[in-house]
Amino acid sequence: MKLSATKQLLDLYKEQSALEDYQSGVPRWCTGCGDNAILTAVQRLCRDEGLRPEKTVFVSGIGCSSRFPHYMKTYGFHGIHGRAFPVAEGVKMSRPDLTVFVNTGDGDCCSIGAAHWIHALRYNMNMTVFLHDNQIYGLTKKQASPTSPIGTKSNTTPRGSYLDALNPLTVSLGVSNVSFIAQAVDWIPETLYEIVKAAYHHKGFSFVRIIQRCPEWLPKSLDPWLQDPERVQLLHHANGLQISQGLSRVYKNQVEHDPLDIHRAREIASNTDIIPVGILYQNREVACYEDTRHSGALRTVEAIKKNFNAELDKYSV
Amino acid sequence: MTTKKVTKKAGKKTCTTLKEHIVEIISDSGEGAQRCGQSLGSIAARMGNGIWTTEIIPAEIRPPARSVAGASGNRIRIGSSYITNGGDETDLVVAFNEQVLLGRVNARELKPGCIILLENMWRSHNDQNIVKSYTEAYERLVKAGYKVVEIPMEEECLKLTSNAKRGKNMFALGILCYIYSFELQMARDQIALTFGKKEKSVIDANVELLEAGHKWAEANIDFRFSIPATPSGKQQISINGNTSLALGVMASGMDICAMYPITPATSASHYLSEAFEKVGGIVHQAEDEIAACAFAIGASYAGKCTVTITSGPGYSLKQEAIGLAVMAEIPLVVVNVQRGGPSTGQPTKVEQGDLLTTIYGSHGDAPKVVMAPATIEDCFYSVITARRIAETFNTVVVILSDASLSSSQQPFDRPQFQESWLAPPIDQSPVPAGAKPYDWDPVTGIARRFIPGQPGGMHTVTGLAHDRDSHVAYDPDINQEGLRARSLKLAALQKTLLPPEVFGAPKGDLLVIGWGSTKGAIEEAVEGLRAEGKKVASINLRFLQPMQPGIKEIMQRYKKVLTIETNWSDNPNDELINEDSRRYSSLATLLRSRYLVDVDCWTEVRGQPVKPRTIRQVLLAKLEK
Numbered sequence: 001m002k003l004s005a006t007k008q009l010l011d012l013y014k015e016q017s018a019l020e021d022y023q024s025g026v027p028r029w030c031t032g033c034g035d036n037a038i039l040t041a042v043q044r045l046c047r048d049e050g051l052r053p054e055k056t057v058f059v060s061g062i063g064c065s066s067r068f069p070h071y072m073k074t075y076g077f078h079g080i081h082g083r084a085f086p087v088a089e090g091v092k093m094s095r096p097d098l099t100v101f102v103n104t105g106d107g108d109c110c111s112i113g114a115a116h117w118i119h120a121l122r123y124n125m126n127m128t129v130f131l132h133d134n135q136i137y138g139l140t141k142k143q144a145s146p147t148s149p150i151g152t153k154s155n156t157t158p159r160g161s162y163l164d165a166l167n168p169l170t171v172s173l174g175v176s177n178v179s180f181i182a183q184a185v186d187w188i189p190e191t192l193y194e195i196v197k198a199a200y201h202h203k204g205f206s207f208v209r210i211i212q213r214c215p216e217w218l219p220k221s222l223d224p225w226l227q228d229p230e231r232v233q234l235l236h237h238a239n240g241l242q243i244s245q246g247l248s249r250v251y252k253n254q255v256e257h258d259p260l261d262i263h264r265a266r267e268i269a270s271n272t273d274i275i276p277v278g279i280l281y282q283n284r285e286v287a288c289y290e291d292t293r294h295s296g297a298l299r300t301v302e303a304i305k306k307n308f309n310a311e312l313d314k315y316s317v
Numbered sequence: 318m319t320t321k322k323v324t325k326k327a328g329k330k331t332c333t334t335l336k337e338h339i340v341e342i343i344s345d346s347g348e349g350a351q352r353c354g355q356s357l358g359s360i361a362a363r364m365g366n367g368i369w370t371t372e373i374i375p376a377e378i379r380p381p382a383r384s385v386a387g388a389s390g391n392r393i394r395i396g397s398s399y400i401t402n403g404g405d406e407t408d409l410v411v412a413f414n415e416q417v418l419l420g421r422v423n424a425r426e427l428k429p430g431c432i433i434l435l436e437n438m439w440r441s442h443n444d445q446n447i448v449k450s451y452t453e454a455y456e457r458l459v460k461a462g463y464k465v466v467e468i469p470m471e472e473e474c475l476k477l478t479s480n481a482k483r484g485k486n487m488f489a490l491g492i493l494c495y496i497y498s499f500e501l502q503m504a505r506d507q508i509a510l511t512f513g514k515k516e517k518s519v520i521d522a523n524v525e526l527l528e529a530g531h532k533w534a535e536a537n538i539d540f541r542f543s544i545p546a547t548p549s550g551k552q553q554i555s556i557n558g559n560t561s562l563a564l565g566v567m568a569s570g571m572d573i574c575a576m577y578p579i580t581p582a583t584s585a586s587h588y589l590s591e592a593f594e595k596v597g598g599i600v601h602q603a604e605d606e607i608a609a610c611a612f613a614i615g616a617s618y619a620g621k622c623t624v625t626i627t628s629g630p631g632y633s634l635k636q637e638a639i640g641l642a643v644m645a646e647i648p649l650v651v652v653n654v655q656r657g658g659p660s661t662g663q664p665t666k667v668e669q670g671d672l673l674t675t676i677y678g679s680h681g682d683a684p685k686v687v688m689a690p691a692t693i694e695d696c697f698y699s700v701i702t703a704r705r706i707a708e709t710f711n712t713v714v715v716i717l718s719d720a721s722l723s724s725s726q727q728p729f730d731r732p733q734f735q736e737s738w739l740a741p742p743i744d745q746s747p748v749p750a751g752a753k754p755y756d757w758d759p760v761t762g763i764a765r766r767f768i769p770g771q772p773g774g775m776h777t778v779t780g781l782a783h784d785r786d787s788h789v790a791y792d793p794d795i796n797q798e799g800l801r802a803r804s805l806k807l808a809a810l811q812k813t814l815l816p817p818e819v820f821g822a823p824k825g826d827l828l829v830i831g832w833g834s835t836k837g838a839i840e841e842a843v844e845g846l847r848a849e850g851k852k853v854a855s856i857n858l859r860f861l862q863p864m865q866p867g868i869k870e871i872m873q874r875y876k877k878v879l880t881i882e883t884n885w886s887d888n889p890n891d892e893l894i895n896e897d898s899r900r901y902s903s904l905a906t907l908l909r910s911r912y913l914v915d916v917d918c919w920t921e922v923r924g925q926p927v928k929p930r931t932i933r934q935v936l937l938a939k940l941e942k
C-alpha cells in the first residue's frame with residue numbers, strides 16, 4: 001500500500017517525537033556514572049533535531065563509554081580499542097549522507113588511539129565527537145590514563161601516577177585544521193546539551209571533551225569542582241553559548257570568549273585549576289576532507305568502463 | 318628450457334635463431350637501465366614474443382655509485398612463445414660499470430659463458446683506483462669464461478649529447494635491438510610512447526641515440542640473434558602485478574582504497590591515485606595501517622566493499638582490525654604483497670612468508686578467505702573474485718601476492734570489461750519487520766547484512782560476542798553459534814570451488830604443490846622432466862583457505878608429494894633436525910595437518926624467485942631418494 005507524501009511526513013514526525021525512539025536497552029553503566037548524563041543529552045538532541053535513526057551512526061571504540069551506541073536506537077559500530085576515529089572516517093567517506101557521531105574514552109582517544117585522534121582533527125571530517133573523559137580506565141578496572149592528574153592512585157600506580165596529565169584541549173588546539181573544540185561537564189545538563197547541540201550543528205570535526213564522573217573508581221576526584229562552582233568557568237559569546245539566568249545564579253564565574261580567537265582559546269584551555277565550560281574554538285571555514293576528496297565524478301558503469309579501457313590502451317602491446 | 322640453435326649466415330655475420338634468451342641491463346640507479354629494459358621488453362612484446370620482465374632494484378634509494386650492491390635495472394626473458402616466469406640465469410648482460418656487474422656475478426645470476434657488454438670508459442678514467450678495479454674485474458671475468466665485449470658507450474654518446482649519462486640507455490637499447498634483430502621502427506615507436514608527454518626534441522634526441530647504438534652494433538658486433546615470435550593473435554596488455562591488482566580494484570567496482578605506503582605494495586596505490594580517481598574512486602592514505610584497515614572497514618560497513626593494500630609489516634598491524642571485520646561480518650578485501658620477513662626483513666625481495674599468519678592470524682578463531690594469484694593476469698581477476706566473495710559471504714578476503722609478481726611484467730590477453738564485475742549498488746530498502754541483523758543460515762552460516770540507511774535495520778555491530786540481534790551476549794550457546802556460523806561460511810564457499818588442475822602426469826612418482834608466483838617456474842621444471850620421461854606433475858593452489866576440493870585424491874595418485882615455496886623450512890640434513898624438530902614450510906604444514914599425507918617440502922629464502930633449474934634439481938633428487 002502506498003502512503004501519500006503528507007501521510008508519510010506525518011508518520012515521520014510521529015515516529016521521532018519521543019525520546020524512547022532513540023533509546024535502546026537499559027544502560028549498564030554504574031549508578032551515578034557521568035555517561036548516563038551524556039546519553040540523555042544526546043538522545044534529546046536526536047529527538048529535537050529529528051534525526052532519522054536509520055541515517056544516523058554512532059561509532060565507538062572500547063571502554064565503558066564505548067558501550068554508548070548500544071543504547072541508541074540508530075545504527076551503531078562498537079569497534080575495537082582506540083580505532084573509533086578511522087572507522088568513523090571510513091563511514092563518512094563512503095556515506096557523506098549519514099550523520100556520524102563518535103564516542104570515545106580518554107584511554108581510547110588519548111592513549112591507544114592518539115595517532116588517530118591527531119589525524120582525525122586534521123582530516124576535519126564532518127562528525128560530532130564526544131570524549132568521555134573520566135580520567136581513568138573504567139572498563140579495565142582502574143588504571144591510570146593519560147588524562148589522570150599526576151598522583152592519581154590506581155591499580156597500576158598504587159603510589160600515585162607519575163606524569164602530568166595530558167590536556168586534550170591544548171593538544172587539539174595545536175593541530176592544524178582544527179575546527180571545533182568545546183568542553184562540557186556531565187553535571188551541568190543544561191550546558192552539556194547546549195554544547196552537544198552546537199557541536200552537532202558545526203560542519204566539520206566537532207570535538208567535545210566531556211569531563212565525566214566515574215563514581216566507581218574515582219568517586220572523589222572531581223569534588224573540588226563539584227563543590228565549588230567558582231572553579232567552573234562558563235564561556236559565553238554572541239557566537240558561542242548564551243547562559244541562562246538560572247545557571248548564572250549558580251555559576252558566577254563567567255567570561256566572554258570569542259570562539260574565533262584561537263590564542264585566547266589556548267590560554268583558557270591551559271587552565272587546569274578551573275574547568276572552562278563552553279565553546280573554546282570554532283572556525284567554520286575549514287574544509288572537510290570528505291568534501292575535498294569527493295571529486296564529483298559520476299561513478300556510472302559507462303564512465304568506469306571508459307576509464308578502464310583507456311587505461312588498458314596505455315598498456316597494449 | 319633448452320635453447321634450440323639454428324645458425325645461419327646473414328650477410329657476412331652469423332644470426333643465431335634462439336628459442337629464448339635472458340637479457341639484463343644494469344647500471345647505478347638513476348642511469349636509466351630500468352627504462353632501457355622496460356622498453357626492450359615492450360618492443361619484444363610488440364614483436365609478438367613472450368616476455369617476463371623483472372625489475373632489479375637495489376635496497377637503497379640511492380646506493381653509492383659503482384657499488385656491488387647497487388645494481389638497478391631490468392631482466393627480460395624473451396621467448397618464442399608464452400613465458401611464465403623469469404627463468405634461470407642470464408644469457409646476455411649490458412652493464413654500465415663493472416661493480417654492479419660483479420654484484421650480479423657474485424649473486425650467481427649469470428649463466429657460465431654469458432655475454433657481457435661492458436661500458437669501457439672506466440679503463441681510461443682519471444682515478445687510478447677505478448682503472449685498476451675495472452681492469453682487474455675485466456680480466457677476472459674473461460678468465461672465468463664470460464664473453465666480454467667492451468663498448469665505448471660514453472664516448473659514442475658524447476658525440477651526440479653533452480650529458481652521456483642521460484642518453485646511454487637509449488644507445489644501449491639500439492645495440493640490443495640490433496643484436497636481437499628487432500625492427501628499429503618498433504623501437505622508435507616505443508620511444509615516442511615512453512616519452513609521449515615530453516617535447517618532440519626530447520623524443521628526437523632519444524631516437525638519435527637509439528639509431529647510433531644500432532649503427533655502432535652493426536659495425537662492431539660480430540654476432541646476432543633472432544627469437545622468432547609466435548604472436549597470440551589476440552589483443553594483449555603488458556603490466557606488472559601491482560598494476561594488475563590496481564586495475565582489478567577499478568574493474569571490481571569498489572569505490573575506496575585505504576592504504577599506508579609500504580614496499581613492495583605501494584605502486585598499486587600510486588597507480589590507483591592516478592587512474593581510479595579520474596572516475597570518482599578514492600585512495601585514502603591513512604596515518605598508519607591500523608587506521609587504513611579500520612577506515613576500510615568503516616567504509617565497507619556503510620557502503621560497498623572496500624580494499625586495503627599493504628605488505629607484511631602493515632599486514633601485522635591490520636590483524637586486530639581484520640578480526641573485527643570477521644567478527645562483525647563486514648566485507649573487506651585485504652591485499653598483502655608479501656616481502657621478506659620477519660620485521661623489516663627484505664623490503665624489496667621475494668618471499669612467501671605470510672601464509673600461516675594470514676590463515677591463523679588475528680587472535681581467536683578468525684576464519685577468512687585466503688587467495689593467491691599465480692600469475693600477473695591472476696592478480697587482476699583475483700580482486701574481482703575477492704570482492705564478490707567478500708560481499709556474498711560478508712567476510713574478509715585476503716589476496717596474497719608477492720614481490721615477484723609485483724615487480725615483474727608479462728603480457729596477457731586484454732581483459733574485456735564486464736558490467737557484472739562491478740559491485741551492485743548498496744541495499745537501502747526497508748528491512749522487513751522482525752528481521753535480525755545476524756540471521757545466520759543454519760546450513761551456510763550466511764546472514765544478510767543491514768546497511769546504514771536501511772529503515773528498520775538499526776542495530777549496533779560489535780566486535781564482542783553477539784547474538785542474532787547483534788546484542789552483546791556472553792551466553793555459552795550463543796558464542797558457540799556465532800563461531801559456528803562464521804566458520805560454516807568457509808565450508809559453503811568451499812562447495813563452490815573447483816579442484817586444482819593437474820599439470821603433467823595424471824598419476825606417477827612425484828607431485829609438486831605450490832601456491833602463488835612459483836607456478837610458472839614449477840611447471841617449467843615439471844615440463845622439462847616430463848620430456849625426459851619422468852612421471853611428475855604439479856598443482857598450484859589458488860585458494861589456501863578454504864582449500865579447493867579433490868586435493869587429497871590428487872595427492873594419493875603419486876608416490877611422493879613435495880611442496881616448493883619461498884618461505885622457511887628446516888633442512889632435514891641439519892644436525893639437530895629430525896621429525897620431532899623439523900619445521901615444515903607453510904603450505905606443507907597445512908597439507909600435512911589437513912590430509913594426513915606425508916608431504917615433504919623444499920624451500921628457499923634467497924629473496925629471489927626460485928629458478929626452474931633449481932626446482933628441476935630438487936625434483937630429480939626427490940625422485941631418486
Ligand SMILES: Cc1ncc(C[n+]2csc(CCOP(=O)(O)OP(=O)(O)O)c2C)c(N)n1
Nearest residue numbers: 062063064065081105106107108137138139
Ligand atoms: C588492543 C586492546 N588493548 C587493551 C584493551 C583493554 N581495554 C579495554 S577498554 C580499555 C581502557 C578503557 O579506558 P577508556 O578508554 O578511558 O574508557 P572508559 O572505560 O574509561 O570509558 C582497555 C585498556 C583492549 N580491549 N584492546
Ligand code: SF4
Nearest residue numbers: 030033064138214216
Ligand atoms: S566504571 Fe566508571 S566509567 Fe565505567 S560505568 Fe562505572 S562509573 Fe561509569
Ligand SMILES: [Mg+2]
Nearest residue numbers: 105106136138
Ligand atoms: Mg576513561
